[in-house]
Each structure stands twice: as C-alpha cells, then as structure tokens.
Amino acid sequence: xxxxxxxxxxxxxxxxxxxxxxxxxxxxxxxxxxxxxxxxxxxxxxxxxxxxxxxxxxxxxxxxxxxxxxxxxxxxxxxxxxxxxxxxxxxxxxxxxxxxxxxxxxxxxxx
Amino acid sequence: xxxxxxxxxxxxxxxxxxxxxxxxxxxxxxxxxxxxxxxxxxxxxxxxxxxxxxxxxxxxxxxxxxxxxxxxxxxxxxxxxxxxxxxxxxxxxxxxxxxxxxxxxxxxxxxxxxxxxxxxxxxxxxxxxxxxxxxxxxxxxxxxxxxxxxxxxxxxxxxxxxxxxxxxxxxxxxxxxxxxxxxxxxxxxxxxxxxxxxxxxxxxxxxxxxxxxxxxxxxxxxxxxxxxxxxxxxxxxxxxxxxxxxxxxxxxxxxxxxxxxxxxxxxxxxxxxxxxxxxxxxxxxxxxxxxxxxxxxxxxxxxxxxxxxxxxxxxxxxxxxxxxxxxxxxxxxxxxxxxxxxxxxxxxxxxxxxxxxxxxxxxxxxxxxxxxxxxxxxxxxxxxxxxxxxxxxxxxxxxxxxxxxxxxxxxxxxxxxxxxxxxxxxxxxxxxxxxxxxxxxxxxxxxxxxxxxxxxxxxxxxxxxxxxxxxxxxxxxxxxxxxxxxxxxxxxxxxxxxxxxxxxxxxxxxxxxxxxxxxxxxx
Numbered sequence: 001x002x003x004x005x006x007x008x009x010x011x012x013x014x015x016x017x018x019x020x021x022x023x024x025x026x027x028x029x030x031x032x033x034x035x036x037x038x039x040x041x042x043x044x045x046x047x048x049x050x051x052x053x054x055x056x057x058x059x060x061x062x063x064x065x066x067x068x069x070x071x072x073x074x075x076x077x078x079x080x081x082x083x084x085x086x087x088x089x090x091x092x093x094x095x096x097x098x099x100x101x102x103x104x105x106x107x108x109x110x111x
Numbered sequence: 112x113x114x115x116x117x118x119x120x121x122x123x124x125x126x127x128x129x130x131x132x133x134x135x136x137x138x139x140x141x142x143x144x145x146x147x148x149x150x151x152x153x154x155x156x157x158x159x160x161x162x163x164x165x166x167x168x169x170x171x172x173x174x175x176x177x178x179x180x181x182x183x184x185x186x187x188x189x190x191x192x193x194x195x196x197x198x199x200x201x202x203x204x205x206x207x208x209x210x211x212x213x214x215x216x217x218x219x220x221x222x223x224x225x226x227x228x229x230x231x232x233x234x235x236x237x238x239x240x241x242x243x244x245x246x247x248x249x250x251x252x253x254x255x256x257x258x259x260x261x262x263x264x265x266x267x268x269x270x271x272x273x274x275x276x277x278x279x280x281x282x283x284x285x286x287x288x289x290x291x292x293x294x295x296x297x298x299x300x301x302x303x304x305x306x307x308x309x310x311x312x313x314x315x316x317x318x319x320x321x322x323x324x325x326x327x328x329x330x331x332x333x334x335x336x337x338x339x340x341x342x343x344x345x346x347x348x349x350x351x352x353x354x355x356x357x358x359x360x361x362x363x364x365x366x367x368x369x370x371x372x373x374x375x376x377x378x379x380x381x382x383x384x385x386x387x388x389x390x391x392x393x394x395x396x397x398x399x400x401x402x403x404x405x406x407x408x409x410x411x412x413x414x415x416x417x418x419x420x421x422x423x424x425x426x427x428x429x430x431x432x433x434x435x436x437x438x439x440x441x442x443x444x445x446x447x448x449x450x451x452x453x454x455x456x457x458x459x460x461x462x463x464x465x466x467x468x469x470x471x472x473x474x475x476x477x478x479x480x481x482x483x484x485x486x487x488x489x490x491x492x493x494x495x496x497x498x499x500x501x502x503x504x505x506x507x508x509x510x511x512x513x514x515x516x517x518x519x520x521x522x523x524x525x526x527x528x529x530x531x532x533x534x535x536x537x538x539x540x541x542x543x544x545x546x547x548x549x550x551x552x553x554x555x556x557x558x559x560x561x562x563x564x565x566x567x568x569x570x571x572x573x574x575x576x577x578x579x580x581x582x583x584x585x586x587x588x589x590x591x592x593x594x595x596x597x598x599x600x601x602x603x604x605x606x607x608x609x610x611x612x613x614x615x616x617x618x619x620x621x622x623x624x625x626x627x628x629x630x631x632x633x634x
Contacts, residue, residue, distance in 0.1 A: 010303075017296065023288070030295055037303050041547045044310040069309065072257055076302060083295050086268060090275055090288045097281030 002043040015076045021102050025093050027084060047067035049099035072089045119163050120199040122174035127156045138234025146224050148161070149237045153220040156244060156302040160213035163252070163494035167206035168614055172628040174254070175199040191393065198316065200254025200629055203618030204466070207297045207611050208251035208378050211470040212371050214596060215477045216244045222481050222589030223364040225582075226488050228632060236276055243372060243394035254399045254629060258378060261377045263301060263344065270372050274361040275447075284361040290357035293350060297343035301379075304333035304340075314579050317387050318629035321622060324391040334392075335385045338400070342633035344376025347438060348407040351431045355415075358427035364486020364589075366423065367477035370430055374469055381441055381619060389622035390448075399447025405438030406545065409552045421493050422483050425563060426476070428541040429519065430551060433472045440465020440534045443541045444620070454620075458538040462616040463608060464533030470611075471526040471600060475518035482512035485565060485582040485590070495566045495624050502568035504579045511590045516564055518597050520557035526597050531603035 009032055016029030053064040055102030096099055115122070130152030137145040173451065175195045201209070220240065224559060227233055246266030253259050261366055275287035305315070307329055312320050324330065339350075346354035358366045363464070384397065412432025419425035444462035447453040485508045502509045518525035521532075539546035548632055581587075601608050618625065 005605075007621070020424070026292065030292065030299075033296065033299050037299050040303060043307050043337075044306060068315070068614065069306070072302075075257070075261060079298075082268060083264070083291070086272060087288065087291055087295075090284045090291070093275075093284045094281055095280060097278070099286070107588070 002039065002046075006036050006040040006043070009070055010034070021104055023087075023094070023101050023103055026103070027087050027091065030087070031080070032085060034076065038098070041069045041076070043072045118175075118203060119159060119166065120252060121177065122124060122155070122159050122161060123199075123252060124245050127241045127245035127248065127588055130156070131238045131245070134238045135234045141279060143191060145234065145237070146264060149241075150220060150224060150237065153217055154243060156241070156248070157213035162328075164206035164213075164611075164621070166207045167201050168611065171203040172200065172618070172625070175201075175627055176208065178510055179280055181405070197258055198254045198629065199252050200318070200625070201252045202625055202628065203614035204378070204381070204617075205251045205618075207466065207470065207615035208375065211374070211473045212251065212613065214249045214592070215371050215473050216247075216368055218477065218589045218592040219367050219481070220365045220445040220589075222367075222484070222586045223361070224361070225585035225589075226364060226484065227362070230277065232276070236273070239273050241278075243273065243368060246281045247368075247372055247375045251378050254317050255310065256317060256320070258315075260298065260302050260305060263376075263379070264298050266375060267291065267298060270294075270365075270369055270570070271357075273365045274357045274369075277362055279360060281538070286356040286360040289353045293343050293353040297340035300336045301338035304336040306335040307336075315582060317382070318626045321387050321389060322626045322630065323614070326391050326393060326476045328389075330391070334383070334388060334397070338380065340530040341376050341380040341383070342404065344373060345380060345434060346373050346431055348402055348411050348431065348433050350409065351412065351415075354431055355424050355427035358430065359421055359424035363423070366427075366484075368474050370480070371473050373430075373434070374473060377437060377469065384445060385448075385619040386622055386625050388628070392448070393447075394448040395446055398442050398444075398448070401438050401442030401445055402545065405435040405440075405442050405527075406548055407435070408432060408438060409435030409549065413552050413555045415561070417555065420495050420499070422486075422495050422563060422567070423480070423493060425495075425559065426479055429556060429559070430472075430476055432556065433468070433476065433519065435552070436531065436534055436549065437465045437468050437472070437546065439538060440468065443538055443545075444616075448620070451586075453541075454619060457537040459616060459620070460533055461537035461541065462470055462620065464530050464537060465569040465610045466615050466619075467530040467533060467599075467604075467608060467612045468527075470598075471518070471530045474593050474596050474600070475515045475527055478511055478590060478597060479515035479519065481586070481590050481593065482508050482515060485586055488582055488586070489579045490576060493564065498567045500568075500570045500572040501576060501579065502577070503572050505568075506582050507581055507590075508586055511594055512568065513564060514594055514597060516560035518601065522557070524598070524601045526600035526604070529601055529608075533608075538548060594617070605623050 013029045013033035013036060017026050020026055047065050050063045050065040053067040054097040122137060134145060137148055242265060246262050246269055249262030250266060253262060271287045271291035274290060275284045278284055308320050311329060312323050336478060345349040361369060383392060409432050412428050412435060416425050417429035419428060440461045444458045445457040486501060487493060518527040521527045535546050535549060
C-alpha cells in the first residue's frame with residue numbers, strides 16, 4: 001500500500017514539473033517528489049510491530065525498525081531544504097528582473 | 112607524518128571543506144590574506160588528490176574506513192561481516208578522475224583569483240568554489256551509495272549557485288535555475304534507486320551490493336533510474352538542454368570546472384554500470400543503449416553548435432558532443448564485456464580511449480573556456496559577429512585558444528588526437544558505421560572551431576578593441592598549466608595510457624578485484 005502511494009506521488013510530481021508553467025508550482029512539484037522518496041525510504045525500513053532501534057534495555061525477541069534508512073531520510077530532508085531555498089531565491093531574482101513567473105516567458109537566454 | 116599519510120583519503124574532503132568555511136571569516140576580518148589563502152587551500156587539496164592517486168597507481172586500491180583505526184578492514188568484527196561504516200574506495204578509475212579534477216581545479220583557481228578581482232562578494236564565491244571541488248573529489252572516491260548521493264547534491268548545489276553568481280540581468284539566474292531543477296530531479300531519482308537496492312541487499316556499500324547483484328525486474332528499474340539521472344548530470348542527449356544554458360552564463364573559470372563536475376556524473380554512470388552491476392548486466396542491450404546515447408550526443412551536440420553566435424554557448428554544445436565520444440568508447444567496451452575474445456581484441460582499447468578522452472576533454476575544454484573567458488574579460492562581448500582582430504593585442508590568449516581548438520578537433524600532436532584515434536580504431540573493429548560517424552563529427556568540430564578562431568582573433572584591428580590589453584599574468588598562468596598537459600599528453604600518449612589510463616580501465620573491467628579489495632576474504 002505505501003508503495004502505491006509512493007508511485008502515485010512521484011507520478012503527480014513529474015506531471016507538475018513537466019506540465020505547469022508557474023515556477024513556484026514546479027518547485028512544489030519537486031517538494032512532492034522529495035516527500036515521496038522520503039516516504040519510500042521510511043517504508044522499506046518499517047517492520048510490523050517494530051520498536052525504536054535502541055539497544056539499551058531492549059526487550060528480547062521484538063523486531064526493530066531499520067535505523068539506517070531513517071538516517072538517510074533525515075539527510076535528504078536537510079538537503080531538500082537547501083535545494084528548495086536556493087531555487088526559491090533564484091525565482092525571486094528572476095521575478096524582480098523579468099516581472100513574470102511563467103517559465104515560457106523566460107526566453108532571454110535564447111536571444 | 113604517517114598519521115597524515117594514513118588519513119589521506121579523509122583529508123581530500125576535509126581540507127577543501129575546512130578551507131571553504133574559513134574564507135568568509137577571512138573575508139570579513141583579514142581581506143588581504145583571503146586570496147593567497149584560497150590559492151593555498153586549492154593547491155593543498157590538489158596536492159592531496161595527486162598523492163592519493165599516486166598511492167593508488169603504485170600500491171593498488173585504497174580502502175579507507177571512516178571512524179575506524181587506520182588499516183582496519185571495511186567489515187569490522189562486531190558487525191557480523193557486513194561493512195556498515197562509511198568507506199572511501201579509491202581504485203584506478205577513481206584515482207584517474209582525481210588527477211583530472213586536481214589539475215583543472217588548481218589551474219582554474221589561479222585564473223579566477225585574477226579575473227574576479229574587481230567583482231564583489233568574492234568570499235562566498237571562493238567558498239562555493241572549494242565546496243564544488245570537495246563535491247567532485249567526494250563523488251569519485253566514495254565507496255558508499257548514499258555518500259555518493261550526498262556529494263552529488265553538494266556538487267549540484269554549489270555549481271548552480273556559482274552559475275548564478277553574476278546575475279547579468281537575470282540571465283545567469285535563469286540558466287542556473289534550469290540546471291538546478293534538472294539536477295535535483297536527477298538526484299532524487301538516484302536516491303530512489305539507492306532505496307530500491309537497499310531494500311533488497313540491506314547495504315549501501317557498493318562492493319556488498321555488487322557481490323550479490325542479480326538481473327531482476329527491480330534491479331532493472333533501479334538501473335534505468337540510475338542511467339537517466341546520471342545522464343542528466345553528465346549533460347548528454349536527451350538531457351542536453353540545461354547544459355548549454357548553464358555553461359554559457361556561468362563565469363568562465365567556473366564553466367571550466369563544471370566540465371569536470373559533469374564528468375563526475377559520467378564517473379558515477381560507469382561506476383554503477385561496471386562495478387555495481389557488472390557481470391549481472393545484459394551487457395549487449397545496455398551497451399547499445401550507451402552507444403546510441405553517445406552517437407546522439409555527438410551528432411546533436413555538434414549540429415547545434417554550428418549555428419551558435421554566443422561563443423560560450425557554442426563551446427557548451429561542443430562539450431555535449433565530446434561527452435558522446437566517451438560514451439561511445441565505453442559503450443563499445445560494455446557491449447563486448449561478455450565476450451573475452453572481442454574484449455581483448457578491441458573492447459579494452461575502446462574503454463581506454465573513452466576514459467582517456469575524459470581527462471583530455473577536461474583539459475582542452477577547460478583551456479578553451481579560460482581563453483574565451485579572457486577575451487570576454489577584456490572586451491565584454493560574447494557575440495561572435497561583433498568580435499574580431501583580437502590576435503594583434505592578445506597574442507597569448509590566441510595561442511592558447513588555437514592549441515585548445517586543434518586538440519578538440521583531434522589534430523596531432525595534441526591530446527585530443529591520441530584518445531580519438533584509440534576510439535576510431537577500436538570502434539571500427541566493432542562497427543565501421545559508428546566510427547565513420549565519429550570522424551564526421553570530428554571534422555564538423557574542426558570546421559566550427561576554425562570559424563570561431565577566425566572571427567575572434569583574425570582580421571584587421573577593430574576600432575572599438577584598439578586599446579584591449581593582454582590579460583593579467585595569473586590568468587595566463589592558469590592557462591599555461593592546462594596547455595602543458597594538453598601538449599604533454601599529446602606528445603607521450605603511450606606513457607600516459609600505460610601509467611594512468613590502463614589501470615583505470617582495468618579497475619572498471621575487473622569487478623571482482625573491486626569487491627575483493629573492500630570485502631577481503633569476509634564474504
């Protein structure tokens with residue numbers, strides 16, 4: 001079930017990035033894709049009835065969820081913040097200079 | 112001293128990062144020593160990269176385990192035989208890429224310190240530059256999948272920020288935004304496929320995954336994602352639209368380093384194909400996919416370059432085209448990987464030609480971008496139709512540009528000839544048509560560069576460029592370093608191939624030795 005959600009979210013994100021003209025919406029699409037990947041990573045580490053992976057005083061015979069993927073997710077969230085911040089600040093500059101957010105009207109490079 | 116030598120792989124990253132984060136402090140309180148500091152840090156980082164590379168070429172693959180006592184094996188005893196620590200694995204191919212990044216990054220920083228003198232916001236600019244270097248060094252030396260992703264993101268973020276540094280009326284930001292979006296989507300796809308592999312093999316270590324790799328549907332999905340994402344980073348067709356946009360608006364020195372940054376993506380692609388998947392691949396199919404990508408990049412890149420008027424955009428399309436040669440050479444080797452006779456007959460040579468072309472391209476394309484940057488630095492004009500007659504006043508720049516142009520067109524005795532000849536010969540044995548296409552592209556490249564050379568440097572002096580002077584000495588020094596290597600590699604190609612290219616090709620072709628170097632006798 002979570003995997004279907006992941007696939008669906010990635011599909012939606014791709015559609016947004018490819019089809020939307022508004023650059024803010026494209027950044028939001030990338031945000032959705034990032035969440036989808038994070039969800040995927042957390043899901044593959046999930047164990048039914050698992051407990052937090054802390055070995056001190058851990059009860060015997062109980063499954064633990066995988067800690068590695070959680071570390072990966074945490075790192076990816078931090079990277080995602082940096083990327084989003086950089087993209088949004090670039091869009092701010094473009095808006096100041098061009099007066100538009102429409103990606104079709106960003107054609108100064110081609111002239 | 113031995114403590115330093117034992118921890119060389121870690122210093123590779125540490126020196127650049129430490130140096131980078133001190134720059135803003137120096138810029139704030141001691142602006143005078145900032146520029147020497149930047150050159151010093153870059154020199155140290157390059158020196159360490161060269162030392163690492165030499166160690167690898169003389170003593171074999173270096174495996175460095177972070178947070179463990181020096182010399183301990185990747186899999187510690189209490190982990191039950193699974194290496195769970197972050198490791199750096201520098202084999203022949205990694206060392207080869209380290210060399211190319213080290214040479215270019217040091218040459219470029221000399222050039223930048225001089226060409227950025229009158230610009231504002233230099234502290235952050237140099238800090239980002241060193242971060243980009245750290246990202247490239249990290250990508251080519253890590254032995255851990257997730258670590259590779261982190262360095263890939265450092266690389267993309269630093270490169271995008273540098274591209275947009277001189278806003279230039281918003282144009283630079285536009286190019287940078289496209290580059291960043293493409294790279295972020297690519298990065299997330301890499302992470303997704305890393306997740307797919309982790310779910311199956313419970314490990315992020317490349318060697319562990321490689322030792323258990325099979326050809327299943329899930330792995331094919333992961334491979335397709337990897338190829339797509341890393342082709343995006345390397346800027347090949349069909350993802351070539353972002354590359355020229357970003358290259359043409361970035362500060363010239365930065366573009367030279369971004370060529371290397373893109374090649375780190377190419378490194379990732381070859382590493383995944385040969386080392387992680389290796390024998391488990393359906394080599395003929397995947398090999399042909401790579402060959403077709405290469406041919407398309409070559410042809411589309413060069414045909415798009417011909418009509419360009421913006422000189423840096425033209426060079427950027429040639430970068431796409433040259434990437435095609437590397438993919439062609441390595442793709443042929445991959446296609447015959449399962450056939451030992453063909454592999455030793457021409458596959459090995461194709462591989463070596465493709466890899467040799469990586470370092471050659473980094474050198475001469477770096478040189479060309481620096482020379483063109485020198486012209487723009489003095490004239491402020493990008494348009495080929497408005498430039499002309501600069502050969503009278505900028506003799507050194509003209510000579511450097513000419514050497515770079517002849518090298519990229521594959522004229523002896525420069526380095527481009529050596530690697531292209533290896534590619535032609537071996538690809539001809541595999542499929543003559545592919546080789547003919549490669550030669551035609553090479554002729555078109557020559558035609559295009561003669562046009563640029565003629566319109567920028569030849570002809571009578573134009574009145575508006577009457578008082579143009581030669582660029583400062585440090586900028587020339589940066590170009591001289593690259594020129595020495597361009598000519599040197601062209602004069603003694605056998606020596607270079609034997610000492611650095613063959614180990615790199617062997618490291619990729621021999622998957623077992625990589626796994627054995629990391630895991631030892633544990634599994």
